[in-house]
Amino acid sequence: MSWGDGYVTDINYDAGYYREQSPAHLRLACLLCGVAWDVPEEGAHYLELGCGQGMGALVVAAANPSWRVTAIDFHPAHIAAARALAREAGLTNVTFLEADLSDFAESAAAAALPEADIVTSHGVWSWVSPTVRAGIVRLLRAKLRAGGVAHLSYNALPGWQGMLAMQRLVRETGLRLAQRSDRQAQAGFEVLHELVKAEASTLTGDARLTAWLRGIGNYSATYLAHEFMNGHWSPCWHSDVVAALSEARLEFVGSGMLLDNFPELGMTAAQRAIYERFEDSQTRELVKDVCLGRTLRHDVFVRGARRMGAAGRDAALRELTLALCIPADRVVLEVQVAAGKAQLAKEFYGPVVRMLAEGPAAVGALLKAPGAVATKENPAELAGLLTGTRQAVPVWRPGAPASDSVLRLNAALARRMGAAENLSRPVAAASAALGAGMPCSVGDLFVAGRALAGDDGADVAPWVATLGSALDEENQGRLREALERARDQMLPLLRQLGCLPA
Numbered sequence: 001m002s003w004g005d006g007y008v009t010d011i012n013y014d015a016g017y018y019r020e021q022s023p024a025h026l027r028l029a030c031l032l033c034g035v036a037w038d039v040p041e042e043g044a045h046y047l048e049l050g051c052g053q054g055m056g057a058l059v060v061a062a063a064n065p066s067w068r069v070t071a072i073d074f075h076p077a078h079i080a081a082a083r084a085l086a087r088e089a090g091l092t093n094v095t096f097l098e099a100d101l102s103d104f105a106e107s108a109a110a111a112a113l114p115e116a117d118i119v120t121s122h123g124v125w126s127w128v129s130p131t132v133r134a135g136i137v138r139l140l141r142a143k144l145r146a147g148g149v150a151h152l153s154y155n156a157l158p159g160w161q162g163m164l165a166m167q168r169l170v171r172e173t174g175l176r177l178a179q180r181s182d183r184q185a186q187a188g189f190e191v192l193h194e195l196v197k198a199e200a201s202t203l204t205g206d207a208r209l210t211a212w213l214r215g216i217g218n219y220s221a222t223y224l225a226h227e228f229m230n231g232h233w234s235p236c237w238h239s240d241v242v243a244a245l246s247e248a249r250l251e252f253v254g255s256g257m258l259l260d261n262f263p264e265l266g267m268t269a270a271q272r273a274i275y276e277r278f279e280d281s282q283t284r285e286l287v288k289d290v291c292l293g294r295t296l297r298h299d300v301f302v303r304g305a306r307r308m309g310a311a312g313r314d315a316a317l318r319e320l321t322l323a324l325c326i327p328a329d330r331v332v333l334e335v336q337v338a339a340g341k342a343q344l345a346k347e348f349y350g351p352v353v354r355m356l357a358e359g360p361a362a363v364g365a366l367l368k369a370p371g372a373v374a375t376k377e378n379p380a381e382l383a384g385l386l387t388g389t390r391q392a393v394p395v396w397r398p399g400a401p402a403s404d405s406v407l408r409l410n411a412a413l414a415r416r417m418g419a420a421e422n423l424s425r426p427v428a429a430a431s432a433a434l435g436a437g438m439p440c441s442v443g444d445l446f447v448a449g450r451a452l453a454g455d456d457g458a459d460v461a462p463w464v465a466t467l468g469s470a471l472d473e474e475n476q477g478r479l480r481e482a483l484e485r486a487r488d489q490m491l492p493l494l495r496q497l498g499c500l501p502a
């Protein structure tokens with residue numbers, strides 16, 4: 001098909017959820033970076049660009065009934081799937097628009113939209129043509145209000161530099177060997193693997209590429225096609241993205257990958273000394289990107305950032321509430337960071353996690369968790385490390401119970417996603433307390449759906465039979481354990497966070 005300006009349009013993208021697009025996560029990123037947060041808790045307008053099948057927009061709409069949510073994608077199949085889910089869940093505050101971002105800013109539909117408080121875009125910028133990127137910038141300029149926040153993820157340089165040959169080879173050979181783009185990706189990767197075996201030097205000499213290829217079995221052909229078969233895919237330098245968005249008067253705030261806002265975690269002392277020689281954030285980010293080799297960035301911008309002093313920032317952080325998003329007994333204090341392994345101090349984080357195991361708590365209270373011994377009171381470190389390691393999530397409306405729209409959407413998501421072919425997708429259940437999605441596995445979502453239908457899963461065998469019919473015995477065993485854990489450990493968390501009735 002040729003209508004996509006080089007973007008893959010002959011197969012649909014897999015549905016997925018990305019926590020970096022959640023309002024509470026963006027608020028935490030802003031506060032960690034010392035920028036005031038200006039988005040109202042009620043009545044905000046959330047706009048998503050390139051929404052795919054719309055899971056992110058749907059959970060934000062369901063979890064914030066007073067918000068207006070608008071989500072745009074040019075693929076009619078994506079928009080149809082998202083609208084069907086919205087209908088099934090009875091959501092009336094979300095609109096999915098089938099529109100091309102290259103010229104949407106100039107359309108009557110754009111003119112009719114209110115200013116946006118938050119704009120997010122995951123997996124679009126570095127995959128689309130310069131014309132589409134320019135359209136995104138004009139839309140941000142026209143529609144993001146002063147003080148509003150933008151999130152933009154993109155494939156980054158120099159992280160991808162050693163893998164550029166891989167993409168070009170996969171795309172060019174794939175185009176010649178197959179018709180449909182998922183098959184093209186598969187055919188292209190077969191050629192690539194053969195060339196690796198034949199010791200093609202540009203493919204074997206890059207450690208990151210070798211490691212990446214080792215994990216390739218985790219990705220679906222659909223994902224690989226949308227990742228590598230686009231005509232305009234081009235990873236970007238952070239400073240080029242900052243320059244482009246400055247046309248919309250956006251200022252870079254920091255990273256939505258929260259640990260990246262702690263240079264002491266990612267970089268060695270020698271690297272940090274060089275980083276600290278520079279005062280401007282673009283050069284600092286360049287040094288960081290060169291040291292960390294990030295392949296994906298989640299950048300957060302504000303239109304008119306208001307910088308806070310350390311005391312104001314810490315006071316705002318102390319008021320934020322955190323919740324565990326994994327069972328307490330799975331929390332680990334030794335975490336992998338770019339510079340190696342980092343150990344979170346047991347004397348402090350042990351009691352903090354014990355307190356969180358009882359339920360969501362404010363950062364200020366966690367800093368004084370009974371028995372916690374800290375060398376200094378550091379709300380940014382506590383909030384940043386627990387959420388940055390994906391073990392906790394920031395809460396938007398502490399204590400909010402599941403609303404009807406949340407329950408209906410979760411039932412619909414469980415029906416739609418609870419299938420064997422989705423098992424590896426990153427998904428979420430809508431959460432009234434998080435004001436977005438509670439990140440979880442497809443198994444967790446399936447079990448939540450069963451609980452909503454009144455099935456307590458005393459015997460999980462029928463669940464294993466439904467979800468795991470295509471799996472071999474060993475993997476069915478793993479699935480059984482995962483479903484039992486979901487029933488016993490995740491359901492209480494989902495109830496606590498207003499994804500299910502308490």
Ligand SMILES: C[S@@+](CC[C@H](N)C(=O)[O-])C[C@H]1O[C@@H](n2cnc3c(N)ncnc32)[C@H](O)[C@@H]1O
Binds near residue numbers: 072121123
């Ligand atoms: C890699 S997918 C990411 C989808 C979604 N954000 C997610 O992460 O699941 C990129 C999306 O951008 C959409 N897209 C590509 N070019 C576009 C354009 N010119 N206008 C609107 N949407 C576009 C595609 O249809 C696709 O859904």
